[in-house]
Amino acid sequence: MENKLIALKVLLDQLGVPDSIDTIDDRKRVQKAVYLGQLSGVDLGYRFGWYVFGPYSPALTKDYYSLAEAIASGDRSYVGKEFSAGVLRRLQSILPLMMPPESVPLAQEDWLELLSSLHYLRRITRSSREEAFEQLRKSKPHLFPYAQQAEQALTQGGQLSSGQSHECISS
Numbered sequence: 001m002e003n004k005l006i007a008l009k010v011l012l013d014q015l016g017v018p019d020s021i022d023t024i025d026d027r028k029r030v031q032k033a034v035y036l037g038q039l040s041g042v043d044l045g046y047r048f049g050w051y052v053f054g055p056y057s058p059a060l061t062k063d064y065y066s067l068a069e070a071i072a073s074g075d076r077s078y079v080g081k082e083f084s085a086g087v088l089r090r091l092q093s094i095l096p097l098m099m100p101p102e103s104v105p106l107a108q109e110d111w112l113e114l115l116s117s118l119h120y121l122r123r124i125t126r127s128s129r130e131e132a133f134e135q136l137r138k139s140k141p142h143l144f145p146y147a148q149q150a151e152q153a154l155t156q157g158g159q160l161s162s163g164q165s166h167e168c169i170s171s
Contacts, residue, residue, distance in 0.1 A: 001077040005067045007044055008060075009078040011037050014091045015098055021068050025109045028053050030064050032112030036097055039119065039159050040090040042083070050125070054117035054140075097157055104146045114143040114150045119159060 001009075012019050017033040020026045035048055035055045046063075048055035083091070100111035117140065121132035129151075137144045154160045 001070045001075045002066075004044065005063060005070060006078045006081050008034070008063055008067055009071075010081055010083060011042065011044060011091070014083065014088065015094065017098065019064070019067060019071065021064050025107070027061070027064070028113060029109040031056055031060060032109065032116040033098065034060055035116045036094055036112065036119075036159070037091060040094045042087050042090055048120065048124075050120065054113050055120045055124075093157060094159075097153055097159070100146075101149060101153065104149050106143070106146060110143060111146075111150075114140070114146060115154060115159075117143075118147060118150050119154055122160060 009019060012030065012033065015033050015037055017029055018026070019030070021030060032054065034044065034046055034057070038044060038046065046057040046060045048057045050056070082088070097115055098112070099108060100106045104111060106114070114136070117136060118132060121127045121135055122129070127135065133144070133147055136147050151160075
């Protein structure tokens with residue numbers, strides 16, 4: 001298994017996100033978890049554009065299919081691999097974002113879509129708060145009622161103003 005696929009598997013495991021890609025919801029969960037994971041400064045090299053479900057990386061899609069194929073064929077070369085202590089600390093800062101607050105009755109994949117979409121609109125497209133909320137209201141009316149909670153979660157986690165850095169995986 002290639003190192004980038006091992007890093008992807010380890011990232012998903014550390015975030016408590018299943019690597020299953022059987023359904024659209026599974027694939028959405030993986031896409032958004034990796035987007036948010038990279039916000040912590042753990043840059044696996046995936047770049048995201050805007051798509052129907054928010055931030056989307058075609059390269060990540062290719063890699064998670066390759067990962068699924070490798071695991072299905074019995075490849076377990078990711079076992080025993082882990083990130084450095086610094087990377088693990090960064091990922092821990094993201095962990096509170098991985099599940100919706102009790103006051104938000106959304107499935108995990110929908111919550112992650114809302115968080116990543118709001119972040120993308122605010123920081124990548126540089127939309128104002130009002131513009132971002134209006135875009136969410138129009139394009140994601142089922143998620144929009146929880147936009148303020150998502151904004152609060154991202155702000156509390158420092159994700160609307162965090163810096164980026166890069167560290168590597170180790171054995």
